[in-house]
Amino acid sequence: MTEPLLRVEGLAAYYGQLPAVREVSFAIDTGGALAVIGENGAGKTTLFHSICGLHGAATGDVVFAGESLRGVPAHAIVRRGIALVPEGRRIFPSLTVDENLRVAEDQHRRTRRAGAPRWTRDRVYELFPDLRAAARRGGHQISGGQQQMLAIGRALLADPRLMLLDEVSLGLSPAMVKIVYQALAAIRADGMTLVFVEQDVRRSLAFSDDLICLHKGSVRLAGPSQARSLDEVRRAYFG
Secondary structure (H helix, E strand, C coil): CCCCCEEEEEEEEEECCEEEEEEEEEEECCCCEEEEECCCCCCHHHHHHHHCCCCCCCEEEEEECCEECCCCCHHHHHHHCEEEECCCCCCCCCCEHHHHHHHHHHHHHHHCCCCCCCCCHHHHHHHCHHHHHCCCCEHHHCCHHHHHHHHHHHHHCCCCCEEEECCCCCCCCHHHHHHHHHHHHHHHHCCCEEEEECCCHHHHHHHCCEEEEEECCEEEEEEEHHHCCHHHHHHHHHC
16 A cells, blocks of 8 residues: 555644644645645644644654654655745745845755755746736835745746645635646656645635544544535535
């Protein structure tokens, strides 16, 4: 049996004494797409931060490519092949689009795994022509959709095997959401594994292979996306 690329086992995380994630378990194979849904405060962002080393897990384990990540610092997890596209994008607003990408490219050039990179600035610009057109504009001058493209491009420059995308379409116009998901489909076709948070339940079901629904930090529903009805997912979503 093939080992999943990512396996989360009984993960629990706290803020002080307050549980944010409770005994969450799931697995995803290489090239797969897993949607994580749930209302605000369900624990989605904390789950992502625990996977990529930004928030310490109290119990459980994260196993990536057959190796435990427990106790591994965030910068080392990036080098192993996990990149995060954070909620709110977190680009450098005072830098131009191209400078944002150069910072990421230069940083990861020093720490990248052996071998030629699959993702470069030129390839990011091919994926997102809007970014090439806005390359000299400041991060604070571009639209929310362009900022999301930039955040995704910056993550790609780490040359990851797995991308965590937190709130993919939050605050974006329908036209921009379509463009972003077309790009994600192309990224996935190239072999990338995706775990993403999405508030649009229909889109979550349509784009993912599998889905988990969190409610108050716990997994309320999990399984193949195509086996779940919209009503079933909505009931789990709202608890």
